[in-house]
Amino acid sequence: MKLIRNAQVFSPKSLGQMDVLIAGNKIIAIERDLSEFSNQFVDEIDAKGQILTPGFVDSLVHITGGGGEGGYATRTPEMNIEEAFIGGVTTVIGALGTDAETRSLENLLAKAYGLEEQGLSVYCYTGSYHFPMGSITESIKRDIMLIERFIGVGEVAIADHRSSQMSVSELSRVASEARVAGMLSGKAGIVSIHVGDEDEKLSLLTQVVEQSDIPVKQFYPTHINRSKALLEAGIFYAEQGGMLDFTTSTTEQIIEQGEIPAAKALALALEKGIDVAQLTMSSDGNASLPTFDNKGQLIELEVGRVSSLHQSMVDAVLIHQVPLELALASITQSPAAILSLKNKGKVKVGMDADINLLDAETLKVQAVFAKGQQVVKDENVLIKAPYS
Structure with missing residues (x-):
């Protein structure tokens, strides 16, 4: 599980500051405060100063x-x-x-x-x-x-x-x-x-x-x-x-x-x-x-x-x-x-956990989650293509 805290969430509609909880490849909760889920079994990401988008x-x-x-x-x-x-x-x-x-x-x-x-x-x-x-x-x-x-x-x-x-x-x-x-x-x-x-x-x-x-x-x-x-x-x-x-x-x-x-x-x-x-x-x-x-x-x-x-x-x-x-x-x-991609394109409970974290001022991509897995961290790609 992953808990993204304190992000300005755009679903793409603005939802204000929210916490977003991911389990597996799905978004399972979006609330003002999900600190109750903070524990050693949950990866927590502080997204203060960042915009969270689909x-x-x-x-x-x-x-x-x-x-x-x-x-x-x-x-x-x-x-x-x-x-x-x-x-x-x-x-x-x-x-x-x-x-x-x-x-x-x-x-x-x-x-x-x-x-x-x-x-x-x-x-x-x-x-x-x-x-x-x-x-x-x-x-x-x-x-x-x-x-x-x-x-x-x-x-x-x-x-x-x-x-x-x-x-x-x-x-x-x-x-x-x-x-x-x-x-x-x-x-x-x-x-x-x-x-x-x-x-x-x-x-x-x-x-x-x-x-x-x-x-x-x-x-x-x-x-x-x-x-x-x-x-x-x-x-x-x-x-x-x-x-x-x-x-x-x-x-x-x-x-x-x-x-x-x-x-x-x-x-x-x-x-x-x-x-x-x-x-x-x-x-x-x-x-x-x-x-x-x-x-x-x-x-x-x-x-x-x-x-x-x-x-x-x-x-x-x-x-x-x-x-x-x-x-x-x-x-x-x-x-x-x-394109009738029913689980894509929104930050919403039940949707695929495809999420970007952007810098609030420059909108530069800082982190990316694809189907719940983090693939970009601190602007660096974590997944490398074979033979690259």
């Missing part, structure tokens, strides 16, 4: 790396668990990227199991960037229903010169299969959508919703901060009930070409009256971050970082004056609810 939920990470648009030599590396934990991320959703040929779903699943063994909570999307999509059971519906880690499909590319240029009927069929599989298995059945920078923006999603019975909330479009025009289209889409995800990994070159930093995009969407329950941020960790010229030629390529998720939350609060409760919700409660 562990962060990163809804898009290329845990097995991605294909580099500059050729085989630019294939991006797999995610290292240490980067997730040092950034306060305790749950990730793994996905394939542009390359679903040399990066496989079998490899994705094996990586997920490996990360789980080290203490991280990992779920995955079946399918991939392109259509027709691969699967493990030869059916995305069966993948979601029969393989525990799979909770949806993605990330499916639209409005991108690298996409498969899907039709309305093709995307409708994919969404329908994911939706039914989710209903039958008690999962989200979500369709993660990669949105590129082509002029069509979100129009394909709008057409599917208008021409079929697929609800707007079945889609989870990401990279909506790619440009001012896409953000404006995204806010209109959210006003119709849709969800939006902002990508925290970026480069100076990409920002110079018009991308809006995720923290600023979150602030702008909230100012427009969009409910934080519809807004999330994700890192796109270990994805390739290519910059193309106006002829589609690659001019620069870098790698997404999971650690950017925490930094964007900090920027939202300290630079863009987003209330801490809302900034936290965008990387905890909101993604967990959208």
